[in-house]
Amino acid sequence: MYAFAYHRPGTVRQAQSALHKHEDSKLLAGGQTLIPTMKQRLASPSALIDLGHVAGLAGIEKKGRNIVIGAMTRHADVASSAVVQEHLPALADLAAHIGDPAVRHRGTIGGSLANNDPSADYPAAALALGATIITNKRKIAADDYFQGMFTTALEEGEIITKVSFPMPSKAAYAKFPNPASRYAMVGVFVAKKGSDVRVAVTGASNDGVFRAAPLEAALHTKFNAKSLEGVSVDHTSFISDIHGSADYRGNLVTVMAKRAVLKAQGK
Amino acid sequence: MSATGIGAPVRRKEDFRFITGKGQYTDDINRPGQTYAAFLRSPHAHATIKKIDLSAARASEGVLAILTGDDLAADKVGGLICGWMIHSKDGSPMKAGAHPALAQGKVRYVGDHIAVVVAETLAQARDAVEKIHVDYEVLAPVVALDQATKSGAPVIHDVAPNNQVYDWHLGDKAAADGAFAKAHHVTKIDLVNNRLIPNAMEPRAAIGDYDSGNDAFTLYTTSQNPHVARLVLSAFIGIAPEHKLRVIAPDVGGGFGSKIFIYAEETVCVWAAKKVGRPVKWTGDRTEAFLADAHGRDHVTHAEMALDEKGKILGLRVKTKANLGAYLSTFSSCVPTYLYAPLLSGQYNIPAIYVEVEGIYTNTAPVDAYRGAGRPEATFVIERIVEIAARELGQDPAEFRRKNFVTSFPHQTPVIMAYDTGDYGASLDKALELADYKNFQKRKKESAKNGLLRGIGFSAYIEACGIAPSAAVGSLGAGVGLWESAEVRVNPVGTVEVLTGSHSHGQGHETTFAQLVSDRLGISIDQVAIVHGDTDKVQFGMGTYGSRSGAVGMSAISKALDKVVAKAKKVAAYALEASEGDIEFKDGRFSVAGTDKSLAFGEVALQAYIAHKFSGQELEPGLKEGAFYDPTNFTFPSGVHICELEIDPDTGVTTIERWTAVDDFGNIINPMIVEGQVHGGIAQGVGQALYEGAHYDANGQLVTASYMDYCMPRADDLPSFVIDTTLTPCPSNPLGIKGCGEAGAIAAPPAVINAITDALGHEDIAMPASPQAVWRAAQKSVHKLAAE
Amino acid sequence: MVSVSMTVNGKAVSAKIDPRTLLVQFLRENLLLTGTHVGCDTSQCGACVVHVDGLAVKSCTTLAVACDGSTVTTIEGLAHDGALHPMQEAFREHHGLQCGFCTPGMIMTAVDLVNRKGHTLDEHTIREELEGNICRCTGYHNIVKSVAAGAQAMAGHK
Incomplete structure (x- = not known):
């Protein structure tokens, strides 16, 4: 880890002013990503503003x-x-x-x-x-x-x-963890509220989390895992690495979406 | 059997310190005035070093010294060595390139050591490492094994212009060719044995300490064999003569082979301690372990099996390319040769075998022994090809194996080994029963109903352990003998210290060795201390690897105990005023035959030390005996493992549903500890088959350099295992022990892959069979599932 | 340098430390509590697990300064008055350790698991909950047995 200054504000306002005061400072929340990143010297904030003691932020x-x-x-x-x-x-x-x-x-x-x-x-x-x-x-x-x-x-x-x-009427999340890191390689969250269905996918895309329009459309017609049969998302901008190439992640999106729908239906 | 004697599942004596946080691992040790070392490692797989600019780093806060390969050369510090000479087919010696502990002019893999910074704190040392400027001329790397020896490939070491270390063979080519000429059927396979990174949970660490008053060094290090480390550091690297160098391997957090070797870091720490004038500590982080611990496996193999019309094996031909990495690590050369090819006969009667192995340099981390070392690679070849042969001939894989088992002993294979004893059919029968093989098809149908592919896979492995008879390994090129030493010191009140050259880094020697002593001397295990891991205490030893500590290390203790008992009988004879021939020793008491006169072991020990009863006689006072034990043969543990698994074709996820292991380890000292060894071995073998694989990209960058990308088996990846044993005692050592440390890691990979290919209905899957890989393979067989 | 005060294994401790000091470094280097280990750099192996304010955390991924005012328990603080904690005893009884390096983290994780999920734990739950603790020696078989037995034994403890 590179050296940094440490600040412990008691209020959000103090945290905000500390952020302003210290160029290249970062907020420290739980630190479960930031600290490993800093340990590997991949991040070098000049100061950490620890939110751990700010009143009223948890609950x-x-x-x-x-x-x-x-x-x-x-x-x-x-x-x-x-x-x-x-x-x-x-x-x-x-x-x-x-x-x-x-x-x-x-x-x-x-x-x-x-x-x-x-x-x-x-x-x-x-x-x-x-x-x-x-x-x-x-x-x-x-x-x-x-x-x-x-x-x-x-x-x-x-x-x-x-x-x-x-609060949705039905919702569920199905995750396919990366076998090594256990982070989501593909995670699909399905939510139905009234007739509105939203499907968000994490882990798969180089663009980060996104809404899967083809899956939403299929589920909008009928909120049923069968509706997703043969429906796929465009995986051209998906992540490809040693754990899964883009097409494999593309397959997982549909499979995890189906499982999320079944879970949302209590099956 | 007594409660703490041979065969009892005694709870481990060493556990108290580990479960209370009082273990003393190398990094837990702090020396007064200690400084911290950090290494600058090569970011390139292959480059020449044009210039190293240390000025900014030297000016960095807290820096005490920065040392490079030039300083090593100036001090005439020798390079790291490979201790096993392999000769090529043409009789020429292997081509070993120089291996300086800090690079001299060239770096050859990502992670190669360039310079060490010694500073007041670790953070300061790391800060300064980043301020070293190296001017590299980046060279094209050699990464892919199949490209390495092609003409025009970049040259890694000038001594090996085609990157070939050796081109070695074993067996009778003409006989093998003859077998194929008359074959009714030939089964052929191409296999990759994936590169693994050992990943003992304790990263390597070292503290070098120099005592200027006595011109003597101490090295605390994570070693499986501190005496071998001292020998190499003294005799070859030239740090200090042996009597001026003490090597201490305290508690060591797992080894699996990776802590056998003498690496750059400990060499540099002990050398730098004198230059800095203060103790120098280095503790590897996990990334360094990935980059620079010796890796394991990494073979590409083509194999062919000749069979007659009934399915009897006639012959085997194997051609292997073995990746040895950028330098020859301490024992690397023997792993894909003498620890590999002699095991290719498996449990089978194979009349003719011919094996060719090319050892090859690449711009990757050195490859050396990892749990099993050569034997898992051999078992993978033989157990895959046997399985496929059975399938091609339409025979039940279990019965095909049984038909070809060696059934009479001793059995001389065509590839060096003389199997001494075994009953392979007994292990197979028991395993089939425990695995409920007869109902497998029912379970497979149930799985299919749920859309899952179920498969079953066998592995009937054999290994050569108890490494090894010194004359035998000497004739095969080893630079050392592989005996073991022991010394039994009986204290005047009858407590016992056993000094052993074996080293425990998880195996529980403090318990099992004490059980042997308890059994022989009739004293409580609490009265026995096992001393190991310190070259100033134990005179010499060859260390722990190759499942040798029971068969070889304990045999040495057994010999020393025989001598102790023999001398104690003499002492008892004087003390009991009887003739020596009338003294009987049983259950811890020396008694005069036919009388009620007796003395407890502790009383005789006291008599030995006070020496009142035999003062001035030929018999010397004291009770302390040593022994060196050199085995007369390898030992041959064997067994049958059966893996049953389910594949989810939608995701490619493989779930192991049942694991059955039946092993013959000969006599067992502590069944609880043996079971633990089997569990751990299976987990590592399953890791190789399903999860683990070191991956270098085309530029030679290690992609799997942390647990983010290198997939370690976790608790939820594995089932509980069903394990059992059969018994044929080993005839070649006094305790009848065969060894158990590597069995699981050897047996497991082919069992898993045979089960996956059984489930898929085709053979096209490589290790690790990751979800993605299995998903792709399953695409070819889901239609089959639907059609069933 | 910043000041930090906390209670570790029942004792109040204070120190001035570099803000980048991790909790595990503070424990090992300042307090010489070397039972807590470091096995990886990426917060995955769990050899460093301790309890902060009664909850299992990875001390390699927690700044010491962020634990100011907290109560910390390490493996050294688990046994009381010379009597082993039931989970420690269970690991010994069921051979839940070999090299011992991952063991302190395993035991601290197991105790936290029982605190959260109770004394009757099935194998599936135990295996899932050990996701953040890597062992290279045991194949987890005996760790799972140890945790189940330790959980039961903890019911009669305290």
């Missing part, structure tokens, strides 16, 4: 037809939350399978969404559920938020404070 509540989750809420807390398990079980299930138990005790939803790793799980949920990313400055619709691998709509000095998930 889960049901607000009307939405589940609102604080940015510093740990994956394990989302997974075990009675509120999430009752009203948005697909999200609890997703959170319960991010990384491993120790990672889930540190990693946070805000950190995951801010980083927008192309193999992260939460972006699929946020996009498929049509979540709203709430920052210290504004509210961003998920459709506008994800802008490609490791790229988001967040501006300089902008800090995610909460994420609001509308």
Whole structure:
């Protein structure tokens, strides 16, 4: 790790001003991606602004037809939350399978969404559920938020404070983990709300998380795994590596989408 | 059998320190005034070093020294060696290129060592490494094995203009050709034995310490064989004479072969300690382990089997290209030759065998012994070709094997080995029963109903362990003898210290060796301490690898115990005022035959030390005996493993549903520990078959350089295993032990691949059979599933 | 340099450290608690697992300074008054370790698992929950047995 300065703000405002003050500084949430990256000397922030002691950033509540989750809420807390398990079980299930138990005790939803790793799980949920990313400055619709691998709509000095998930009528996430890293090689989140069906795919594309229009169209006609038979997504911009070439990932998208639909139907 | 004697599943004595966090691994040791080393490693697979600019790095904070290959040369420090001479078919010696611990003029693989920075802290050392500027002339790399020896390929070492280390053969070509000439059927296969990275969980580490008052060095290191390390560092590399160099291998967190070898890092640490005047510590990180630990396997093989009309094997021809990497590691040359070809007869009666092996340099990390070392490669060839032959002839693979098993012993194969004993049919019968083979087809139909492809695969392996008779290995080119030493020191109150040249890095020697002592001397295992891993304590030893610690290491202890008992009888005779011939020793008591006079072992020990009863006699005081044991033959553990698995054709995911292993390890000292060895071996073998594979890209960059890309088997990848044993005691050592450490890793890969190919209905799958690979292969057989 | 204070194995400790000090470095180098190990660089092997405020975390992926004010338990703090923790005892009884290097992390992960999921654990759950702990020696067979037995034994503990 390269040397850095450490700051521990107590409020979001203090965090924001620390970010402004220190050029090339970074926010530290759970650190489960950032710290390994820094250890390998692949990132060299001048300062880390630790959000761990900022009041009011963690917590889960049901607000009307939405589940609102604080940015510093740990994956394990989302997974075990009675509120999430009752009203948005697909999200609890997703959170319960991010990384491993120790990672889930540190990693946070805000950190995951801010980083927008192309193999992260939460972006699929946020996009498929049509979540709203709430920052210290504004509210961003998920459709506008994800802008490609490791790229988001967040501006300089902008800090995610909460994420609001509308409750779907049916939803599920199916992940095919990379055999080595266990990150999503393909993860498909399917959400049905009224007649609207949204399908978001993580892990597969060089452009990061995306909505799979052909799958959405097929499921819109009939929300059934059979509807996806023979339906595929264009895999030309998919990731190809030693674990899976683009066509294999393309196949997995349809297979995982089918499994997600079955899961959403309780099958 | 006593509760702690031979055959008892005694709980391990060493565990207390490990489960309480009190183990002492190399990195847990800190020496006063310790400094930290970090290595600059080559980012290129093949390049000449035009210039190294150290000025910025030297000025970096906390830097104490920066050393390069020039400094090694100036100090006349010798290069790393390969200790086994292989001669080519034409009689010429293998072509061993120079292997300096820090590069001299050229780098030959990504991760090759260029310079070491020694600094006050590790972070400072790493900061300074980044400030070293090297001017490289990047050369075209040799990565692909099949391109390496082609004319015009870049030359890695000038001594080997075509990158060929040796072109070796074994067996009788004319006899093999004759077998093929009369064959009714010939089965042919092309196989790749994938390159693996050993991945002991404790990364390698070293602390070099120099005592200027005595001009003596100490090296703490993660070694499976500290005496061999000292020998090489002294006699060949020239760090210090043996009596001025102490090598300590404390608790070692797994080895699997990778910690046998004498590497650049420990050599540099011990040498640098004198130059810096302070202890120098290096602890590898996982990435360094991936880049620069010796890798394993990496063969490309074509094999052909000649069969008669009934399916009896007539002959075998094998042609293998073995990747040895960029330099010859310590024992690398013997792995694809003498540890490989002599095992190609498997458990079968094969009248004629001819094997050709080309050892080849490439711009990749050195390749050397990894759990099994040569024997898994041989077993993969023979067990794949036997399986395919059975399928081609329409015969049941189990019965095909049985028909060809060696059934009378001793059995001389056409490739050196003389199998001493075994009952291969017994292991097969037991395995078939435990695996419920007769109902396999029912289970396969059930799987098909769920859209899953079920397959079953066999592996009837044999290995040569208990390495090895010194004269035999000497005649085959080994630079050392492979005996083992032991010393049994009885203390005056009857407690015992056993000093052994074997080294435990997970095998549980502190328990099993104590069980032997307990059994022989009739004392509690708590009264026995096993001392190993320190060249100042143990006089000499050859270390632990090749499943040799039981068969060879314990046989040495057994011999020493015989001597202790013999001398103790003499002492007891004096103490009991009887003639030596009347002294009987049983259950820890020396008694005079036909009387009620007796002394406990501890009482005799005391008599030996006070020496009141035999003062001035020929008998010397004290009770301490040593022995060197040189085995008379290899040992031949064997067994049958059966893998049953399901494939999800939609994703290519393979799930092992049942694993059955029946092994014949000869006599067993501690069945609990033996079972643990089998479990771990199977996991590594399954890892090779399904998950693991080192992958270099065309530029020689290691793509699988972390757990993000190198797939380690995890708990949820494996089932619980059903394991059992059969027994034919080994006739060549006093304990009847054959060895168990490598069996699983040897047996497992062909069992898995035979099961996958059985499920798919075709043979076109390579290791590791990753989900992607299986998915592609399954595309060719899903229609078959649908049609069934 | 920054100040950090925490409670480790029941003892209050304070130090001035470089902010880049990882929790595992703080434990091993400052406190000489070398039972916590480092087996990888990418947060996957789990040899470094300790409990921070009662939860298993990877101490190689946690800054020491971020644990200011926390309560940390390492493998050295598991046994009390000379009596082994039931999970430690179970690993010994069921031969859940060979080289011992991954063992502290395995045991700390297992104790956390029982704390979260209770005393009756099936094989599938145990294997899934050990995803973040790599063992190269045992093939996991006896680790799984040890965790199941340790979980049962923990029911009668405390």
